[in-house]
Amino acid sequence: MTPPLFEIDALQVAVEDKQIVNGLSLTLRPGEVHAIMGPNGSGKSTLANSLMGHPRYTIHGGDIRLEGESVVELAPDERARLGLFLAFQYPTDIPGVSMINFLRRAMSARRGEEIPVREFRQVLNEILGRLQMDEQFVRRYVNDGFSGGEKKRAEILQLGLLEPKVAVMDETDSGLDIDALRIVSEGINTFHSDDNAILLITHYQRILRYVQPDHVHVLIDGRIVESGDASLAERLERDGYEPFMAPAKEEVLTS
Amino acid sequence: MTTPASEAPVTPRSEYEFGFHDDVEALVKLPKGLSHEVVNTISDIKDEPEWMRKLRLKALDHFNARPMPEWGGELGDIDFNDIHYYVRATDRDESDWEDVPDYIKDTYDKLGIPEAEKQGLLAGVGAQYDSEVVYHNIREDLEEKGVLFLGTDQALREYPDLVKEYFTTVIPPNDNKFAALNTAVWSGGSFIYVPPGVNVDIPLQAYFRINSEDMGQFERTLIIADEGSQVHYVEGCTAPIYSSDSLHSAVVEIVCKPGSNVRYTTIQNWSNNVYNLVTKRATAYQDAVMTWVDGNLGSKLTMKYPAVYLMEPGAHGEVLSIASAGQGQHQDAGAKIVHAAPNTTSVITSKSLSMDGGRSTYRGLLKVYDGADGCRSNVRCDALMLDEHSRSDTYPVMEIDEKRVDIGHEATVSKVGDEQLFYLMARGLSEAEATKMIVNGFVEPIIKSLPLEYAVEMNRLIELQMEGAIG
Ligand SMILES: Nc1ncnc2c1ncn2[C@@H]1O[C@H](COP(=O)(O)OP(=O)(O)O)[C@@H](O)[C@H]1O
Numbered sequence: 001m002t003p004p005l006f007e008i009d010a011l012q013v014a015v016e017d018k019q020i021v022n023g024l025s026l027t028l029r030p031g032e033v034h035a036i037m038g039p040n041g042s043g044k045s046t047l048a049n050s051l052m053g054h055p056r057y058t059i060h061g062g063d064i065r066l067e068g069e070s071v072v073e074l075a076p077d078e079r080a081r082l083g084l085f086l087a088f089q090y091p092t093d094i095p096g097v098s099m100i101n102f103l104r105r106a107m108s109a110r111r112g113e114e115i116p117v118r119e120f121r122q123v124l125n126e127i128l129g130r131l132q133m134d135e136q137f138v139r140r141y142v143n144d145g146f147s148g149g150e151k152k153r154a155e156i157l158q159l160g161l162l163e164p165k166v167a168v169m170d171e172t173d174s175g176l177d178i179d180a181l182r183i184v185s186e187g188i189n190t191f192h193s194d195d196n197a198i199l200l201i202t203h204y205q206r207i208l209r210y211v212q213p214d215h216v217h218v219l220i221d222g223r224i225v226e227s228g229d230a231s232l233a234e235r236l237e238r239d240g241y242e243p244f245m246a247p248a249k250e251e252v253l254t255s
Numbered sequence: 256m257t258t259p260a261s262e263a264p265v266t267p268r269s270e271y272e273f274g275f276h277d278d279v280e281a282l283v284k285l286p287k288g289l290s291h292e293v294v295n296t297i298s299d300i301k302d303e304p305e306w307m308r309k310l311r312l313k314a315l316d317h318f319n320a321r322p323m324p325e326w327g328g329e330l331g332d333i334d335f336n337d338i339h340y341y342v343r344a345t346d347r348d349e350s351d352w353e354d355v356p357d358y359i360k361d362t363y364d365k366l367g368i369p370e371a372e373k374q375g376l377l378a379g380v381g382a383q384y385d386s387e388v389v390y391h392n393i394r395e396d397l398e399e400k401g402v403l404f405l406g407t408d409q410a411l412r413e414y415p416d417l418v419k420e421y422f423t424t425v426i427p428p429n430d431n432k433f434a435a436l437n438t439a440v441w442s443g444g445s446f447i448y449v450p451p452g453v454n455v456d457i458p459l460q461a462y463f464r465i466n467s468e469d470m471g472q473f474e475r476t477l478i479i480a481d482e483g484s485q486v487h488y489v490e491g492c493t494a495p496i497y498s499s500d501s502l503h504s505a506v507v508e509i510v511c512k513p514g515s516n517v518r519y520t521t522i523q524n525w526s527n528n529v530y531n532l533v534t535k536r537a538t539a540y541q542d543a544v545m546t547w548v549d550g551n552l553g554s555k556l557t558m559k560y561p562a563v564y565l566m567e568p569g570a571h572g573e574v575l576s577i578a579s580a581g582q583g584q585h586q587d588a589g590a591k592i593v594h595a596a597p598n599t600t601s602v603i604t605s606k607s608l609s610m611d612g613g614r615s616t617y618r619g620l621l622k623v624y625d626g627a628d629g630c631r632s633n634v635r636c637d638a639l640m641l642d643e644h645s646r647s648d649t650y651p652v653m654e655i656d657e658k659r660v661d662i663g664h665e666a667t668v669s670k671v672g673d674e675q676l677f678y679l680m681a682r683g684l685s686e687a688e689a690t691k692m693i694v695n696g697f698v699e700p701i702i703k704s705l706p707l708e709y710a711v712e713m714n715r716l717i718e719l720q721m722e723g724a725i726g
């Protein structure tokens with residue numbers, strides 16, 4: 001078997017002293033797509049943010065390894081330069097900073113050297129075309145005044161430009177209409193290759209019709225309670241999260 | 256011997272790049288201190304008309320009678336007896352750069368000043384060194400059209416009636432303590448007159464340099480834009496780093512006649528031992544447009560609130576202000592707009608940064624007189640702090656005495672956001688680079704209103720200051 005590309009090993013994450021992720025383990029090999037599905041508040045974004053090194057999320061147990069090397073001690077920018085990527089559920093706006101300037105800086109940072117303008121333009125326009133985005137789009141300020149769909153497309157644009165080894169996608173599908181969902185999914189599929197891996201975090205099953213997962217995991221209360229193949233997603237779609245949430249129900253009954 | 260720049264205790268950061276000074280004896284340097292005698296001597300040296308001497312002496316009495324302002328910044332450390340009120344390096348105001356003394360020329364070369372003129376980026380250039388203007392030049396075609404651009408002293412000699420007609424009409428001698436001081440001991444500054452309908456298509460620039468230690472620079476600038484004319488004036492300021500403080504207290508008066516359009520851009524980058532206490536005011540008549548673009552980066556304390564008095568219907572006033580306060584600095588800056596006539600409009604946009612323990616204050620006044628109906632104004636002031644130990648305050652005052660007006664106001668004070676930093680860092684940008692990008696974005700609305708060269712310079716200066724603050 002090929003060596004793991006990305007390992008989450010018994011990870012424990014807390015926010016403001018509240019334990020959210022409770023010893024979660026997951027292994028991604030090159031070429032794989034894993035889907036993590038969970039109800040609202042189950043800790044999906046907490047997991048995603050902590051993988052990228054958000055300072056508000058404290059990792060107090062376990063490890064995260066990219067190509068065998070632990071990254072938990074690294075700052076977000078160092079993780080990014082090594083090839084880790086997070087598509088944000090709620091991308092932040094940065095007024096006054098143009099997309100084009102930001103994208104060029106980001107791409108240069110990822111490469112470790114200044115990217116020539118001509119090459120940058122070429123790659124950028126190709127991806128913009130693929131995502132059916134207007135060239136004028138990159139003149140706008142980063143996420144400033146973007147519609148929900150534009151924000152998600154902008155994240156996929158960055159995915160395409162930065163060519164990470166591991167992409168964590170936090171609810172990239174939510175809030176998209178059916179056409180946008182298809183375009184965004186195609187963006188993810190175009191990016192995907194035998195050399196990289198994708199962790200697709202989602203609430204709904206519908207994006208999995210476009211992006212085929214090799215493995216599906218169910219996240220409840222910061223734990224993976226069940227793993228399986230693509231058929232697990234269909235089961236979730238049919239039965240909902242309810243059957244997996246028994247412990248929580250009991251608590252309600254006994255209280 | 257003066258203290259070498261690198262040992263100066265008041266300027267902890269060595270990044271200030273204009274901290275050098277010339278070690279040349281001044282031609283004339285009045286002894287320290289302020290008195291009727293000093294004022295008389297300045298007037299004698301300049302061989303002025305009697306009305307100006309009287310005005311100076313009266314202003315000195317105003318200055319002495321007025322208490323120090325108790326608002327704004329910390330002014331208690333200024334010792335008015337420890338200042339040279341007049342220092343003259345050379346005895347002439349040259350119009351040929353070749354005739355300017357070499358050591359002064361070298362200074363301006365280091366600052367890159369004549370370069371811009373040579374490249375045709377400017378329509379005219381003035382340079383003031385300590386108390387006197389040492390150089391003024393204007394493009395020939397503009398001179399032929401009757402545009403005047405010269406030192407205010409020279410203007411008083413050559414066009415005494417024109418100067419007398421407008422001098423102190425916008426800012427009276429007793430307007431405030433520092434305007435009174437300036438009126439008493441003023442020297443240098445630019446005088447501009449643009450005849451009706453003349454459009455000065457590229458900027459006129461003046462460059463102010465304090466070289467001597469313990470000196471006060473009190474330039475006096477007067478701009479008259481006649482009907483339907485247009486002019487853009489740019490000033491830049493620097494000073495060497497000394498161990499003791501200097502005082503810069505200028506007065507700028509502008510008259511915008513009907514239909515004229517005046518833009519006044521300042522990029523102030525004094526060293527961190529300069530008190531910069533400046534009064535700037537314009538009156539705008541029917542349909543005139545007055546814009547102040549005010550960038551404050553240097554100084555120990557700046558107190559400056561460029562003002563526009565909208566005197567007749569259709570006049571428009573605008574203030575775009577950027578202030579950046581680093582270690583040991585207080586930028587108390589803002590704007591003042593007075594709607595004294597109906598159907599006048601104004602916009603105030605202020606962006607202030609504080610970092611490395613620096614303090615910035617936005618202080619603004621918007622006044623609408625009773626009867627000035629149909630006025631519209633939009634005030635927006637944003638402050639951004641780069642760290643926990645810096646400080647930012649906003650004091651936007653509104654005095655609206657008329658009901659039928661449309662006033663918009665928005666103020667924000669924020670810290671460089673964790674979410675913004677995380678977003679950029681998640682894309683591989685270092686914390687320093689990400690912070691820089693956020694700050695650049697923050698000041699962008701003002702930077703983009705500057706001519707390209709100045710925008711580049713302003714960004715460079717802000718980045719320089721941030722390098723000291725965030726490492
Ligand atoms: N910054 C935060 N501060 C406090 N609690 C938080 C924070 N972020 C998340 N949480 C809490 O952690 C839990 C999981 O949230 P989140 O990871 O956003 O879930 P999901 O993305 O699955 O909807 C929720 O109970 C939420 O209230």
Ligand SMILES: [Mg+2]
Nearest residue numbers: 044045089171
């Ligand atoms: Mg979430």
